[in-house]
Amino acid sequence: MKRTIASAIAIASVLGATTPGLAAEENSVAEQRSDGELSVMLGLHQWLIMGGGNVAAQYKTGRWVFEYSHGQALHLNNAARITLTSEEREAGVRVDMPWTTGGGAGLRLTRNLHALVEVKVHRYEMFGADRNQSLGYYTFTVGPGLFYDIHLWRGLFVQPLVRWWPTVAETLDEDAVTGFTCPDGAIHRPRAKVQGLFANVNLGWRF
Numbered sequence: 001m002k003r004t005i006a007s008a009i010a011i012a013s014v015l016g017a018t019t020p021g022l023a024a025e026e027n028s029v030a031e032q033r034s035d036g037e038l039s040v041m042l043g044l045h046q047w048l049i050m051g052g053g054n055v056a057a058q059y060k061t062g063r064w065v066f067e068y069s070h071g072q073a074l075h076l077n078n079a080a081r082i083t084l085t086s087e088e089r090e091a092g093v094r095v096d097m098p099w100t101t102g103g104g105a106g107l108r109l110t111r112n113l114h115a116l117v118e119v120k121v122h123r124y125e126m127f128g129a130d131r132n133q134s135l136g137y138y139t140f141t142v143g144p145g146l147f148y149d150i151h152l153w154r155g156l157f158v159q160p161l162v163r164w165w166p167t168v169a170e171t172l173d174e175d176a177v178t179g180f181t182c183p184d185g186a187i188h189r190p191r192a193k194v195q196g197l198f199a200n201v202n203l204g205w206r207f
Contacts, residue, residue, distance in 0.1 A: 036061045041159060041204035043071065050074040052097075056202065065114045068103040076193075091188035092129035093180060099123050104145065112149040117142070120165060126190055128180030137172035141165035141195050149204075159202040165195035 036059060043054030052073035059066045074097040076083040084095060104118030118141075125136045145163040152158065170192040179187035 037206060039155075039157075039204045039206045041069075041202040043069070043200055043202055045200045046071050046074055049079050050076070050097075051078050056204075058204070060108060060114070063108050065106050065108055065116060066103070067105075067116060067118070069101070071100045072098060074098075074100070085191075087188065091180060091182045091186075093188065093190070094127040095193065096125045096127075097122060098125060106145075112151075114147050116145045116147070118145055118163070118165070120195075122193075122195070124193055126180075128188070129183050130181050133178075133180045135172070135177060135190060137170060137192060139167050139170040139172075139192055139195075142168050143195075147202075155206040157204050157206060159204055160199070161202065162197070162199045163195075164197045167192065167194055 039058045039060075041056045041058065043056065046052055046054035052071060052075065054069060054071035054074075056067060056069035076095040076097065080089055084093070088095065100120060100122040102118060102120035104116035106114055106116035108114045120141045122139045122141065123136070124139065125134065127134045143163065143165040145161055147159055147161040149157045149159050172190070172192040174189065174191060177190055179189045182188050
């Protein structure tokens with residue numbers, strides 16, 4: 001899955017950024033499209049791997065792009081090797097994201113390639129190996145994303161993307177949290193999760 005996403009993004013970058021003729025043609029088309037264009041999308045990583053869901057709405061008008069997305073019921077342990085730290089895996093903790101929501105705005109670089117700056121709020125719930133030990137907190141991220149639309153049939157398209165969401169604030173007071181008891185009796189000190197750099201693929205329909 002990770003290799004597929006990486007390959008799609010690489011192809012998109014080559015098509016959008018290193019092919020002058022295509023970029024010029026796409027720019028010309030984008031300049032002509034001053035009318036609004038609405039799309040709805042599903043995030044495949046959330047649905048297929050994280051056991052939850054993600055829906056997004058995107059509106060393009062001229063050079064501008066606006067987007068809102070909402071995810072829910074995401075289980076980070078479903079992809080523990082890439083979403084949990086080695087300390088969290090060894091401690092046997094479970095980390096869920098009941099919801100994550102927010103939006104962004106940006107510019108069309110070509111007809112199919114666009115960049116956004118996104119503002120997001122994420123709700124986390126963490127459970128220790130002893131399920132009586134739990135905590136909840138929020139993180140707030142602001143960061144850029146790069147998206148490329150690959151049109152398949154009529155309004156159907158796939159959209160490989162890469163995002164970087166650094167945390168700008170969070171509500172977990174790590175010094176005040178009582179540690180979780182690990183299966184071996186050691187104490188695990190919870191830390192707020194960090195989104196960082198990640199990739200995904202959306203499946204969408206353009207109206």
